[in-house]
Amino acid sequence: MDEVTLGAAFLAGMVTFFSPCVFPLVPAYLAQLTGTDVKGGAVNANRGLIISRSVGFITGFTIIFLLLGLSASAIGTWFALYGTLIERIGGIIIILFGLQMSGLISLQSLITERRIFKRGPKKSLEFFWFSRLWARIRSRLDALYRINSRFDIVYGKPRRNDV
Numbered sequence: 577m578d579e580v581t582l583g584a585a586f587l588a589g590m591v592t593f594f595s596p597c598v599f600p601l602v603p604a605y606l607a608q609l610t611g612t613d614v615k616g617g618a619v620n621a622n623r624g625l626i627i628s629r630s631v632g633f634i635t636g637f638t639i640i641f642l643l644l645g646l647s648a649s650a651i652g653t654w655f656a657l658y659g660t661l662i663e664r665i666g667g668i669i670i671i672l673f674g675l676q677m678s679g680l681i682s683l684q685s686l687i688t689e690r691r692i693f694k695r696g697p698k699k700s701l702e703f704f705w706f707s708r709l710w711a712r713i714r715s716r717l718d719a720l721y722r723i724n725s726r727f728d729i730v731y732g733k734p735r736r737n738d739v
Contacts (some may be wrong), residue, residue, distance in 0.1 A: 601720075603619060609630060609633060
């Protein structure tokens with residue numbers, strides 16, 4: 577079983593798409609993608625808008641994962657070419673760490689702390705920017721949860737009290 581056929585890959589994708597974990601998220605995904613809302617079990621957007629933004633999203637997603645795959649292949653090839661050298665350097669580093677831990681040698685560079693940026697009273701500003709970022713992320717998650725809460729988990733239809 578070395579190769580996966582196109583049909584098997586398509587079938588696995590369809591099973592994943594229609595799984596209870598993914599399928600109920602489709603209306604919320606389309607609403608978020610188009611910037612509209614869901615009413616009456618349908619996304620209130622032009623079909624062309626939905627298709628164009630979906631194609632753009634899928635194209636971007638595909639390009640990112642192709643680049644990740646290419647870079648992983650390049651790194652794997654580099655490791656295959658220089659594997660012996662990398663193993664030896666790693667072995668030497670592990671031996672040095674072991675000697676340091678046992679106390680037989682003392683490498684001051686492993687004990688001292690160095691910071692590029694000195695931390696001062698700017699921590700409150702860092703917390704401010706973190707909270708702003710988290711608030712933006714959380715508001716989008718809350719919107720998705722609210723949209724999905726109006727749909728039945730299994731069938732993706734509006735609940736009776738929302739109709």
